[in-house]
Amino acid sequence: MNTLVKVQLKGQMTIPRRVRSAVGLVDGDLVEVRAVGKKIVITPQHRLAIDRSGFPNADDDYTPAQRRIIDAQLDEAAKGPFHGPFNAAEEMIAHMKGELKKRAAAKKTKRSR
Numbered sequence: 182m183n184t185l186v187k188v189q190l191k192g193q194m195t196i197p198r199r200v201r202s203a204v205g206l207v208d209g210d211l212v213e214v215r216a217v218g219k220k221i222v223i224t225p226q227h228r229l230a231i232d233r234s235g236f237p238n239a240d241d242d243y244t245p246a247q248r249r250i251i252d253a254q255l256d257e258a259a260k261g262p263f264h265g266p267f268n269a270a271e272e273m274i275a276h277m278k279g280e281l282k283k284r285a286a287a288k289k290t291k292r293s294r
Contacts, residue, residue, distance in 0.1 A: 196223075 267273040
C-alpha cells in the first residue's frame with residue numbers, strides 16, 4: 182500500500198488512517214524510525230506487557246514480626262468510624278453538615294469551661 186504524505190515543519194507527517202489500520206497502529210503506540218540506505222522505515226512497536234514479578238515490593242522491606250504489627254494496625258483501623266453508604270450526594274452533604282455542627286458545639290463547650 183503506497184501513499185504519499187507531505188512532510189511538515191519540524192519533520193512532522195500524518196500517517197493515513199488506512200495505513201495505520203492495516204498495521205494495527207493506534208493512538209499512543211510507539212513507532213521505530215530508522216534510515217535504511219536512502220529510505221525511511223517506520224515500524225510499529227506495539228506495547229509489551231511488563232513482568233513486574235522481579236520488582237521489589239514492601240514485603241522485602243519488613244521482617245515478618247514488623248509485618249504482623251502493621252497488619253494488626255491496619256485491621257484495627259478498618260473497624261471505623263465509617264459513615265454511609267449514602268443514597269445521594271445531598272444525603273452525604275447533610276450528614277457532613279451535621280458533623281460540623283457537632284464539632285462546633287463541642288468546641289463551644291470546651292471554651293466555656
